[in-house]
Amino acid sequence: MKVLVANLGSTSFKYRLFDMRDERQLARGGVERIGADQSDSFVEAGGQRRESTVSAPDHGAAVQQCLRELTDPQLRCLASADEVSAIGFKAVHGGRVGGVGRVENDLLAAMEEMAKVAPAHNPPYVAAMRQVHEKLPHIPLVAAFETGFHLTNPPRLKHYAAPVEWAESFGVRRWGFHGASHRYVGQRTAELLGRDDLRVISCHLGGSSSVCAIRGGESVATSMGMSPQSGLPQNNRIGDFDPFALPVLMDRLGKTLDETLALLANECGLKGLSGSSGDVRDLADAAERGDERARLALDVYTTSVRHYLGAYLVELGGTDVIAFAGGIGENRADLRRAICGGLGELGVVLDEEKNAGAREEGPLHAEESRVQIWIVPTNEELIVARQTQQFLEQS
Numbered sequence: 001m002k003v004l005v006a007n008l009g010s011t012s013f014k015y016r017l018f019d020m021r022d023e024r025q026l027a028r029g030g031v032e033r034i035g036a037d038q039s040d041s042f043v044e045a046g047g048q049r050r051e052s053t054v055s056a057p058d059h060g061a062a063v064q065q066c067l068r069e070l071t072d073p074q075l076r077c078l079a080s081a082d083e084v085s086a087i088g089f090k091a092v093h094g095g096r097v098g099g100v101g102r103v104e105n106d107l108l109a110a111m112e113e114m115a116k117v118a119p120a121h122n123p124p125y126v127a128a129m130r131q132v133h134e135k136l137p138h139i140p141l142v143a144a145f146e147t148g149f150h151l152t153n154p155p156r157l158k159h160y161a162a163p164v165e166w167a168e169s170f171g172v173r174r175w176g177f178h179g180a181s182h183r184y185v186g187q188r189t190a191e192l193l194g195r196d197d198l199r200v201i202s203c204h205l206g207g208s209s210s211v212c213a214i215r216g217g218e219s220v221a222t223s224m225g226m227s228p229q230s231g232l233p234q235n236n237r238i239g240d241f242d243p244f245a246l247p248v249l250m251d252r253l254g255k256t257l258d259e260t261l262a263l264l265a266n267e268c269g270l271k272g273l274s275g276s277s278g279d280v281r282d283l284a285d286a287a288e289r290g291d292e293r294a295r296l297a298l299d300v301y302t303t304s305v306r307h308y309l310g311a312y313l314v315e316l317g318g319t320d321v322i323a324f325a326g327g328i329g330e331n332r333a334d335l336r337r338a339i340c341g342g343l344g345e346l347g348v349v350l351d352e353e354k355n356a357g358a359r360e361e362g363p364l365h366a367e368e369s370r371v372q373i374w375i376v377p378t379n380e381e382l383i384v385a386r387q388t389q390q391f392l393e394q395s
Helices: 059-070 105-113 122-135 146-152 164-170 179-193 243-253 257-266 269-274 280-288 292-316 326-331 333-340 352-357 380-394
Strands: 002-009 012-019 024-032 039-045 048-054 084-091 100-102 141-145 199-204 210-215 218-222 321-325 372-375
Touching: 002 059, 002 122, 002 380, 012 059, 012 380, 024 059, 039 059, 059 122, 084 122, 084 380, 100 380, 105 122, 122 141, 141 146, 141 380, 146 179, 146 218, 179 199, 179 210, 179 218, 179 321, 179 372, 179 380, 199 292, 199 326, 210 292, 218 292, 243 257, 269 280, 269 292, 280 292, 292 333, 321 326, 326 333, 333 352
Parallel strands: 002 084, 084 141, 199 321, 321 372
Antiparallel strands: 002 012, 012 024, 024 039, 039 048, 100 141, 199 210, 210 218
């Protein structure tokens, strides 16, 4: 079985092609600037990389373009497009439709119901899914939702302190996101340590960040709530925020509710705190030069990660592994040091030498540390491919 995994943006389509017999990645590629007069396409396979300018007026046309490239005899990925058993989508928020499902009218309607909660994700996904189905009706489309991994969270960690009817009727509850990444970390740490009963705190840290408590491969709690705008500060999204500040901002700024929400989603987070950038690389450089607002942004970020780390140490009754994934988690030794610093009494001791140069999968803990600390580069696309294969085999 060969599965094409799609990761969509409003004007982009990125993909990976897997042969599920051995979970080997056959190719990766994508199309940027979809809808422009000319779009940029690339594909990497068999040690080759090709770049070209193509016509891709919509996502359906972009997928067709990618399939044409993958069936090129010189790349040796596909003999024909019919070899693709399904296209799996790393979808974000399905609300009442969680887990994994075939892309059909009810699933798309459920995604549209949550469009205001995930405005940067759901609308482009719904539009693209419809376009792909129209252009390629013979290929099954499967959505694997980010919220699905967190369905195992107990009710006391799903509910806000609000009428239960709000959760049941309107979906006002903690859903959690980055499910594919946290699921991969849970599975991979079990493989690395040869145990299926691990307590893991997974730190997916990047442009969008979240922390997840995992026990025995299942999510117990996670930092994001009803929307991907919540939890940790993001690069330009505010994270956890008191809703009663909204009318104050609307009054003082002279903004409507939608305009104010747009500010919280696009001009806050690390970008808002620093007043310059939401990229931690820029902030670290600026902080080294004495920029106090850049230092404040980094300190707020690491403090928020430590807040959830402490909460999940209590929730799990301790932890066996702290795992770092994502662009920040994998590449920023300084932020890993700030997050893990001063936790020796809790059994968390970082090996400074291991941490300093680490960029790939491997342990970072000192010999005396009771808790293992690892970099675990995530593979969300492989998780979606596995979920798609399992769904098809059980359908």
